[in-house]
Amino acid sequence: MSGNMNLTLKVWRQKSKDAKGEIKEYKANNVNEHMSFLEMLDVVNDDLTRKGEDPIAFDHDCREGICGSCNLMINGVAHGGQKGTTACQLHMRKFKDGDTIFIEPWRAKAFPVIKDLVVDRSSFDRIIQSGGFVSVNTGGAPDANAMPISKVDADLAMDAATCIGCGACVASCKNASAMLFVSAKVSHLAYLPQGQVERKTRVKKMIQAMDAEGFGNCTNQYECQAVCPKEISVENITRMNRDYLLA
DSSP, X not given: OOOEEEEEEEEEEOSSTTSOOEEEEEEEEEEETTSBHHHHHHHHHHHHHHTTOOOOOOOOSOSSSSSOOOOOXXXXXXXXXXXXXXXXXXXXXXXXXXXXXXXXXXXXXXXXXXXXXXXXXXXXXXXXXXXXXXXXXXXXXXXXXXXXXXXXXXXXXXXXXXXXXXXXXXXXXXXXXXXXXXXHHHHXXXXXXXXXXXXXXXXXXXXXXXXXXXXXXXXXXXHHHHHOTTOOOTHHHHHHHHHHXXX
16 A cells, blocks of 8 residues: 655755756655656646746656656755666655655756756767767678677676766766766777777867866766766776777
C-alpha cells in the first residue's frame, strides 16, 4: 500500500539571467512515494498555476535518464545523490514525510542560469563541436569482423560513450571542471580505430574549447565520478591528459 507525504520545498527562483535570485518556500502535500522527483514538481507547478502564480521552471525531456536535461542540485548534491541515478529517475520514496528539500540549479560560471532551475549548458555543445568529425568512409555497412576491436577496448569505449552531458560533474566540482565530461567524449573515440586519424587534433581542440568556456581544472577529488549518473570513471581523465601531452 503506497504512502503519501507532506514536504517543504526550498526552491531557487530567478526570473532571468540578470535578475537577482532567492530561495522561496513551497509546500508539497499528499506526495505519493511512487512519484518521480519531476512528477512531484509537476504537481507543485499545477498548484501554483491554479493560484495564478508563476510555475517553477526546470529542464526536462526524456524522463528516462537518457537526455541529461534534469540538472538539479537536490539537498546540495547533483541529481539527489542516489548512485547512478538522474533527477528524473529519483523517486520520492527516498524521502520521508515532513522532510525539507532544497532544490537549486547547477552553479558554474560556464552554466549561467536562464530562469529558476534552468541553466544554459550550450558550452558543452561548443566543446563537442570543436572536436570536429571522424574521417571514416561511409557507404554500406562493413562486415562485423572487418575491423577487429578487442573486447576490452570496445567495453571501455562504450563505458565512456554512456556520458549524457548532464553537467553534474561540473556542478559538483569545487573548480567547476568539465574534465570528466570532455575526457569521456575524447576517450570513447580514442579507444576505437575509427577515432585515430584526428586523435591528436581532437584532444587539443576540445581542451582549448573547455578552457575558453571558463571551466576550471581538475584537482583529483573525484566528486565528479561520485555524482555521475552514468558512473563515468575518472580514468578517462588520465587517458585524456596522456593524449594531450603526446599531442
